[in-house]
Amino acid sequence: MKWEETDFYRFRNDGKRVRFFRYVDFLKEKYGERIQKLTVLTHMTCPNRDGSKGVGGCIYCNNDSFAPPAHLREMTVGDQVERGIVALRRRYVKAKKFLVYLQAYSNTYESLPVLEKIYSEALAHPEVIGLAIGTRPDCLDERKMDYLKELNQQYDITIELGIESFSDECLRRINRGHDVATSLWALEELDKRDIPVCAHLIAGLPGDSRANFLESAKQVNQLPIHFLKLHQLHVVRDTKLFEEFLEDPFPLFEKEEYFDLIAHFLEDLNPSIVIQRLFGEAPEHLIVAPLWEKNLSELLYQFSLFQEERDSFQGKNFSK
Numbered sequence: 001m002k003w004e005e006t007d008f009y010r011f012r013n014d015g016k017r018v019r020f021f022r023y024v025d026f027l028k029e030k031y032g033e034r035i036q037k038l039t040v041l042t043h044m045t046c047p048n049r050d051g052s053k054g055v056g057g058c059i060y061c062n063n064d065s066f067a068p069p070a071h072l073r074e075m076t077v078g079d080q081v082e083r084g085i086v087a088l089r090r091r092y093v094k095a096k097k098f099l100v101y102l103q104a105y106s107n108t109y110e111s112l113p114v115l116e117k118i119y120s121e122a123l124a125h126p127e128v129i130g131l132a133i134g135t136r137p138d139c140l141d142e143r144k145m146d147y148l149k150e151l152n153q154q155y156d157i158t159i160e161l162g163i164e165s166f167s168d169e170c171l172r173r174i175n176r177g178h179d180v181a182t183s184l185w186a187l188e189e190l191d192k193r194d195i196p197v198c199a200h201l202i203a204g205l206p207g208d209s210r211a212n213f214l215e216s217a218k219q220v221n222q223l224p225i226h227f228l229k230l231h232q233l234h235v236v237r238d239t240k241l242f243e244e245f246l247e248d249p250f251p252l253f254e255k256e257e258y259f260d261l262i263a264h265f266l267e268d269l270n271p272s273i274v275i276q277r278l279f280g281e282a283p284e285h286l287i288v289a290p291l292w293e294k295n296l297s298e299l300l301y302q303f304s305l306f307q308e309e310r311d312s313f314q315g316k317n318f319s320k
């Protein structure tokens with residue numbers, strides 16, 4: 001299942017080329033109004049942290065770098081949604097509908113009855129239109145996916161799947177605790193149930209090469225992946241990667257080097273795949289390296305100039 005390919009997304013009304021298929025444009029086109037994502041913490045954990053698959057987690061993971069602020073952590077999911085909507089409405093006056101994003105840890109890592117309760121709570125607010133559920137491929141099973149299929153009839157459900165790499169060697173090196181075959185299995189089962197997937201990939205992982213990462217664009221094209229989040233490897237405090245970095249500092253992407261990599265990646269990518277993210281972020285007090293601009297809009301602007309100078313755009317080298 002892929003959204004229809006169309007030239008509509010390649011040119012704007014003023015005739016300028018669209019350099020990549022932005023999520024914000026996809027949402028506007030699909031809903032005809034501004035949709036805001038609202039991040040909520042579900043208090044689930046992760047099999048790579050609680051000992052069932054491993055302890056300590058993936059070597060780069062510090063969930064504090066993407067969890068909501070501490071004062072929200074004691075609140076129920078329903079209260080976080082209520083409060084989050086009030087805050088977002090103040091900030092984005094045009095936001096009328098909301099997608100609840102279950103981001104930190106693995107948000108299908110509970111029994112089905114517990115998941116049903118948490119998801120229902122998140123969806124109870126009348127202005128919530130769906131869920132983006134972040135999880136690992138090994139935290140899905142057929143019963144859970146059947147339930148998600150049902151839920152997807154009524155709401156917009158997307159699974160944000162941490163694939164991270166299409167190399168088993170790389171996954172082992174980062175202590176991911178699952179292999180590529182498990183990701184492929186989850187993608188196939190979600191596709192059978194028509195559940196859209198946003199795949200997460202990290203560029204610059206230890207043991208990964210530029211060629212390897214670029215090859216993953218071609219793999220994504222062959223798979224039932226509808227949205228993509230790309231992320232440069234960065235080192236944050238209180239992680240195994242941080243310890244390795246202190247002991248023996250290794251090179252990370254320079255900004256221009258990463259621009260060049262993702263521009264090439266996008267050129268090979270099917271233009272109908274929607275890009276939800278191109279740059280990873282972490283709070284200032286946690287990030288150690290690389291230290292680029294803190295402002296995401298500024299980074300995106302610089303990247304758009306980079307693409308323009310090279311006449312680079314998503315799908316430039318894509319052929320079916």
Ligand code: SF4
Binds near residue numbers: 056057061063104136
């Ligand atoms: S990155 Fe995700 S899967 Fe890995 S340890 Fe952290 S929460 Fe678990």
